[in-house]
Amino acid sequence: MSSTRQAAILSSTVSIGCVLVSIGWGCQRERPAAQTDTSSAALPLWFVDATSDWGLDFVHQAGPTGGYFMPQIMGSGLAVLDFDNDGRWDLYFVQNGGPSSGQPNRLYRQLPDGRFADVTSGSGLDVTGYGMGVAVGDANNDGWVDVVVTEYGRTRLFQNRGDGTFREIPQAFTSPLWATSAAFVDYDRDGWLDLVVTNYVAYDPARVCYGSRGQPDYCHPVNFDGTVTRLYRNVSFRQPEHVQFEDVTQASGLGRLAGPGLGVICADFDGDGWPDIFVANDSHRNHLWINQRDGTFREEAILRGVAYNVMGQAEAGMGIALGDVDGNGLFDLFVTHLTEETHTLWLQSPQGRFADRTARLGLHRSRYRGTGFGTVMVDVDQDGWLDIAVANGRVTRHPAALPSVAPDQFFVPYQERNQLFWNKGQGEFQDVSLANPALCDQPGVWRGLVAADLDNDGVPELIVTSIAGPARIFRNVAAARGSSLQLRLLTRDGRRDAYGAELWVEAAGRRWYRLLQPAGSYLCSGDPRIHVGLGTLTAIDRLVVRWPDGQYEQFPGGPVPAIRLCRQGSGTPLPNYR
């Protein structure tokens, strides 16, 4: 055998060995050759990992591994909330180790020095279960936020006592479905926040699924029936000291169509001033429930172009972000999907009609791919254009993973990297993941993702959860940040955030359009304030708000950067604006 051959065989053996070792010990990262792009050095560094600076020590408990219990791989979310009304943002993290895990969900209170202290014990939110998502809203208009936790097999309601603790309302919801994302929305515009809960599949835990190589793995949702999204009408007006909901799923029409729902967002999709409901379904066409203004909804996803991608294919919808990425004054819709698919962006134009423009806007040219879950649109560099962040992590083992790994490495074959897309203007995106290693170069099975200005400095941080891993806080350190405006929009009595309010900011001949809706992303509830990046501007001309009851008001402009508060009734009424 020639030395050339010997060398070749030796090197190939070493290479294969290295490949296998790297696969087995932690890579699972899809690194195409093209990603060795030297130009990444010129791209913006936006985030650093500041988890320990904030004193956050949350580690997600996923329960026993090896049984491939499907709720485990769907992960859990988090909420940003001010549960004690001290003006500082607190955090609530959901666990899914199971009812007998002894690992309750965790509540962290932010201390005056900005660090987080674990105050779970005795909070009333210290419950265990196969926890999935969380929604936050003041359900009885008493000025204290209440909490809804979704689980595999039930949905739970916790009323804020107003003393820093919560009490669970037993049997508030009786649905045994596998609940995932939830959102508070005042769909009937009666001034009380109603609740939408998406449900996933009619999962049978006794079912064992296998990958093509014959190894056991988590099941694909197509193995089970999808289930309906539930709508609960808030009837707490009957007795405000007790939060109460009525199941109107059937009466509203939402009970007529089932789907494997994972993500939900509530916004006015057709411009009539009434909130609609978009549900991202996993491997099934999406649903868009258009509010008929009489307590019922009509499903119009196909007609309005958001049921499928550009090829007419139903993709595996997970997380959702909504925002005006191209500055045309209309919301656009972004939904995360599987590695094999694309994360898809539908542009809205004209009003109420959407078209998949993922490729045209450059989002298909990512440096690497991933199975996306949590996602947010946030103007990280405050240049006036919404950027997009995506939390990724597989749901089935990476095909190149070794068939068996050590128990403490169980989730390694599911790890992927997060992604960050910079909006260069008018919705043209560039992948800046490689320039942001803190956020994007840590392999994990990432799930929940929210943006929140935790330190009230006017600039949002990102908070991410991962399966069986620590939650992370990424501080925004964008160097060439523009100015910004951060607004809190409150209801007429000033007691709660006006979920569903829409905002227009006018300055220097341009308009920014934003929505107040903390629910979205995946299994999460974020900062209820609106953040608007304004680039080089130093002042705004005026603000216009459409309140959830459909009334318009304008508020005077002023210098920026600023953090402002607008209460309904304190502005100048406008007959119309759009």
Next chain:
Amino acid sequence: MVVTTLMCRRRWFVVCLVAAVAAGGLALVRWWQQPDYPVPPEIPDDAIDEEIVRFLHQLRQEVLERPEVGERWGKLAMALRAHDFAQECILCFQQAARLDPEDPRWPYLEGLSIYLYDRGKAMDKWEQALARCRSTADALQVHLRLGEAALLEGDWPSAQRHFAAVLQQQADHPRALVGRARLACLQEQWHDALRDLEIPRQDERTQKQAWQLVAEIYYQLRQPQAAQAAERQAAALPDDPPWPDPFVEQVMRLRVGRLARLQAAQELIRQQSYLLALEILDTLISRYPDDPAIQLAYAQALLGLGQPSRAEQLLRQLLRHHPSFPSAHFYLGNALLLQHRLLEASQSYRQVAELLPVHAQALFNLGHCLHQAGEVPQAIEAYRTLLQRRPEHGAARWALAELLAQHGRPADARAELEELLRQQPDHRKARQLLQQLPP
């Protein structure tokens, strides 16, 4: 004499030496000129289905024996791909393509394998495949793949070119027409798109997606009634079947192992080919006697063949080992129902509903069993429980409405029928019964 002999021997020695050197040199040259073949990838065999491992090892051995044969590399590549060895198959496809330069399968399948990570390179591979295509059918397949990939990439001119190439060969090709219609929609050429969809909406392979697109187009054209009519038309149709890909089908035929066989048996059960399913399951059950999924499929096949008592026996045995297996309880209920043992069957269905409250079919069958057994209030309760948990279940709503109507509760029946008709406007029986109900 001695000198002559010595010279003679020396001559022979020189001749032999020269001949040996020449032969050695020749062999060396031949060996040197021989192409250098890479070693096929190792097959990791830890915890993978043994049958898959054996099969892949056998194909790998065949490559090692004749590494100059492209077909062998190609078969190994396809088998690797069929079992999700996505990285390992790429080298093999490349070797197959090098050694077998006429065959379009290898670059085509390599393109599919790398598409996930490098779409541009994958499309280059498909272009190479296209250049190798000798048959029209193969070329159409590759053009379609390229056209749709170009559409996803936002490369509209390329998409247009490939769809046009297909339509030049076959002007009524429904999939290419749908592709061209989608392209027209992206360019807001709504009427062109509608024209292109005339044939696809008649073709059972594309009709549902075509009608859905028609609905979207009419909506864009601000013709909401036409849009809703098209949407209803689409909703009433079954899902379009997957469009066959002859290259991928060759890959799928190479799947072996427990899962592949079980899925084949389940597919046969779905097609009601129970005897064929049992042939596969007999082999599987002898190899994996304790596998609950195989036993369950076996019981399903027996039920399909009308042998409920044998199925019952098997399911009871299965439940002894797996008492919390909802599907086993469910099929046991079905076996008992087929034997008209209604109360026992209802017990099984109740067991399922306890283990898995969202199991719609168990609650539906429970309602049916109780109705048959004359337990009307309990049957109504079962249907109501199901509809509370799974309100989309049209069959349960219809059964409940019928039951209520039969037992003198027209107002309740009317409410259920009206809801059913909101859900399924074309439900003729519901409409008829509604008309027959007293006001």
